[in-house]
Amino acid sequence: MSGEELQYPDDFVQRLETIWGIGFLSPGGPEEVGEIVKGVDLAGQHVLDIGCGTGGPAIVLTRDLGAAHVTAIDIEAPLLTRAEQNAQEAHVAGKTTFQLVEPGPLPFPDGTFDIVFSKDALIHIKDKAALYGDVLRVLRPGGIFVASDWLGGENTESSPEFARFRDLGHLKFAMATGEETAAVMRQAGFTGVATRNRNAWYAKLSQFEYEQISGPLRDQLIETVGEEIYTHWVAVRRALADAATVGALRPTHLRGVKPGITT
Ligand SMILES: C[S@@+](CC[C@H](N)C(=O)[O-])C[C@H]1O[C@@H](n2cnc3c(N)ncnc32)[C@H](O)[C@@H]1O
Numbered sequence: 001m002s003g004e005e006l007q008y009p010d011d012f013v014q015r016l017e018t019i020w021g022i023g024f025l026s027p028g029g030p031e032e033v034g035e036i037v038k039g040v041d042l043a044g045q046h047v048l049d050i051g052c053g054t055g056g057p058a059i060v061l062t063r064d065l066g067a068a069h070v071t072a073i074d075i076e077a078p079l080l081t082r083a084e085q086n087a088q089e090a091h092v093a094g095k096t097t098f099q100l101v102e103p104g105p106l107p108f109p110d111g112t113f114d115i116v117f118s119k120d121a122l123i124h125i126k127d128k129a130a131l132y133g134d135v136l137r138v139l140r141p142g143g144i145f146v147a148s149d150w151l152g153g154e155n156t157e158s159s160p161e162f163a164r165f166r167d168l169g170h171l172k173f174a175m176a177t178g179e180e181t182a183a184v185m186r187q188a189g190f191t192g193v194a195t196r197n198r199n200a201w202y203a204k205l206s207q208f209e210y211e212q213i214s215g216p217l218r219d220q221l222i223e224t225v226g227e228e229i230y231t232h233w234v235a236v237r238r239a240l241a242d243a244a245t246v247g248a249l250r251p252t253h254l255r256g257v258k259p260g261i262t263t
Contacts, residue, residue: 007124007171008076011225013054015233018217018224019209023056023086025079026120026148027205027251033060035198036119036148036253042067045114048106048138049073050147051121052098055083061117062095071113073101105130111140118147120251126174128181132188132256141260145190148198151252152177159248165239168232178252190256199250206241213237 008016008025016025028035033056043066049058052072061067074080080098087096101107103125116135125131135145152175156162166173176184178195185193213221214234222230243249 006076006078008053008079010078011229013079013082014224015221015229017054018221019212021056023054023059023083023090025053025056027202027209029056030060030064032148033057033119034065037061037065037117037146040115040144040146042115044068046112047071047115047117048108048113050106050116050118050135051075051124052083053079053121055086055096055098057117057119058083058096058098059087059090059092062092063090067095067115069095069097070117071097071099071108073099073106075101075103106134106138108138110137111143112138114140114143116143116145116147118149120148120150122147123150123173123175124171128174128176128184129187132185132190136188136190136258139258141258143258145185145254145256145258147254148251149181149254151175151181151195151197151250153199153247153250155246156248159243159246161239161242161246162248165236165243165249168236168239178250181252181254185254185256189259191259192255192257194255196253197250198252199244199247202249202251203241203244203247206237206244210234210237210241 020027021029045067047067047070049070049072052058052074058070058072061070077100083098087093182193182195
């Protein structure tokens, strides 16, 4: 994607990594990645990470959780350059492949992966039926889809807090609710579909993040991105914390299994 189309330009990545840690464009760090895959044995497994960003989750899956290999895809080339550097520094370059893709069908043959993982990226993909059908296709029989995504609730469309967050921010969303997501996953052919609403966790954390951004991290952020971007971002983060507090923004864990032989 060309420079002006980037949703995650350098200054935005710097802001996000200042609060969430190098390699993370989503909240919770290694601990939350562990929560997403809790109970799934990754040892020796080949994993696809959709929307890998700057590589933090892929590093955790290989370095800490035993995945044999992670193929990590994203649509923004500069993020993949950062991800490769981060993987080198974490000594998992040999277990990770970072690949630029076009939005749309996953460029992999049927049954390529044991596990398909994603953290907080599917919100950007509009055609959920096509997405989950394709995720099912690239999994082997018995393979597992395990992810987190930013979902909405029944109040999201009518929430002034969410409207304020959406209107102040620059990201393009295609949000679904937990019920809608579970239904579209079942429709695609997944079994054992389960969702876990992480709103209570993130409502609290987003308030803490706001306090950090407007307090101890203020000077560092202004030095990195300048006062104008910083001031606007504080307003975005206030709106985000408010949207999470009223339950209109819900990080949600997702699980599903491709029917077939489990190994
Ligand atoms: C909020 S970031 C999350 C990044 C990473 N998963 C993490 O947790 O740090 C969302 C990511 O999804 C990527 N993305 C957006 N649309 C995509 C698509 N159609 N296919 C793959 N990645 C996509 C963005 O470029 C961005 O890196």
